[in-house]
Amino acid sequence: MSTTAPEAPAQKAARPKVTILEALHKACHDAFAEDPKILMLGEDLADPEGGGIVGVSAGLSTKFGDDRVRSTPISEQAIMGAAIGASLAGYKPIAEIMLMNFTTVAMDMIVNHAAKLRFMSGGQTNVPIVIRTMTGLGFGSGGQHCDYLEAWFAHTAGIKVCAASTPEDAYGLLRSAIDDPDPVIFIENLPTYRVPMSFELPDSSHRVPLGKAAVQREGTDVTVISYARMAVEARAAAEKAAADGVSVEMIDLRTIAPWDRDTVLASAAKTGRVLIVHEAVKEYGVGAEIASVINEELFGQLKKPVKRLGGAFSAVPYSKPLETAFAPDAGRIHAAILELAK
């Protein structure tokens, strides 16, 4: 070791070190410290059970007590019901449904109850809960552990849907979701939890308003609209396209429902060429809704038909080549950008 020259300190400082996982962990701790009405429940999330399977809730039960931070049986309907009920009595529960595919066993609670109670009660009750759930392919977990099901929830009036692609946004969106008086489903991406992306953790006042997209890169030739891990891939593709002389405006929706029409339409009007990318199956996906609104609002101003990239119309496959073929990546996004720019 002594024979190896130490890395130059300046170089070391320039490398990002903060991850989305750390940002989420801090967001939970900060929120719990500020508001005693915030609760968390879900499978394995208290410290005696390991503090959550990826550690977002690590330390919470020790610090804030096992009244407020509760591990549960593997009972998604019971988890969601308990969150809804406590929220009706003035608490702000964060329910962790470990994997997004497991929301399917609690759809009645989420869709028929959490999303609708405010409306069906004529505004007498409301359900200020956050459903944290993780998903995303890349680890070969096959057809029931990594689906992106955001379109199902976006299609349901009364529930908001978020997904972050940077630590700053993960922090700010989760804090805003907790603050929100209505149910929010907060989708976390498993493969990018531990990717260092930022230099510092946000401070506790940082918020990202729900319903507000981020223009992560300004450009003039092609608008790329994405979210979650596909935004990470799209940023890399945009970088590569710039080297090819194509100027990409990169929008991360951050809130999938309700989505930021103003930002998207302004960019689409500017570039006239739009690519929408998501990991979820393309057919009937979020991209279809966005493309449709762009067509309704900007028909005649578009230089090319709106293009979509999404998951294949199959279950998420296991085998590596199939899994790679299933979803868009930076290479395919880059190719689509160049095609649109022609």
Next chain:
Amino acid sequence: MATNQYVPDSATLLDIYKRAALLKANDERARKVILSGQIAMVYYSYRGQEIIPSALSACLRDDDSLCTIYRGIHDMLAKGFPLRPLWAELAGRKTGSCKGKGGPMHLTYPPKGIMVTTGIVGSTAPIANGLAWAAQLDKSDRVSVCTFGDGASNIGAVHEAMNLAACWNLPTIFICQNNLYAEHTTYEKMTAGETIAGRAAGYGMPGVRVNGNDAAEMYAAAAEAVARARAGEGPTLIECMTFRFFGHSFGDDDTRYIPKEQKAAAMAADPVPALRAKLIADRIATEEELAAIEAGIEAEIDDAVKFALDSEWPVADDLRFDVFEKEIAA
């Protein structure tokens, strides 16, 4: 069965009767109003099941919560849902408790603890646990009641909820109103095991089957469960045996699936007149006093129905409101 210490006194029995008489009269009026064409609504008559919520509610406070189901107007009225906003909601009017947005299957009235009415079988139980958890966190002795039918005892959500309630020692009271029919299917045919109450043992909580049509027996079981929950001793499942007189949904021809003799016997043993006769026989009230109470109820219902029918309808623009806290842009 009423062997515990909770014996209703005369005042309590009279209180139970007042509630039951209101429930009976309101159901009779609802069916009449539907048949008259004044209000078109889906209606699940609870006629025959009045004693259960009347005796239960005699043990409850306004701040105790209730989650009930589409066949649940009896539960709500017993808990104090006022008649005007109830009827206006049934009529789909803007003055309804839910501004006409919920209707008969989603009636809600938080000032009386009526927090959720669901049209989904079994979904009261998981949500009731959350209200019970909140009471526990508040260090309050509030209790959380969920009611459901015998059919719901076979859906997973109820079992997940009973397990969680027991694990967390929640003040949740599970009231199963066993009216012997899950929609059109008999209880015996589709429910394994001797009793639904017996399933409580699997979750390590007390479970008791009572004659839900008997005011004293129903009160005793409810009072004991409420006392246990208030004292922090956890959940209870009460299976209340009863019968519904008018089929699954009002208008369905139950002669297709309910034996004539079974229904005739149940109606002959109508629990509301039975309690009325008992009050008179035991000199708790006189015929005149009860008749005056009943006349008062009819007048209140008259007023509420008139109020509902005279009220304004909601307008299309109302759809933008109450989806989220902030209205949807026009």
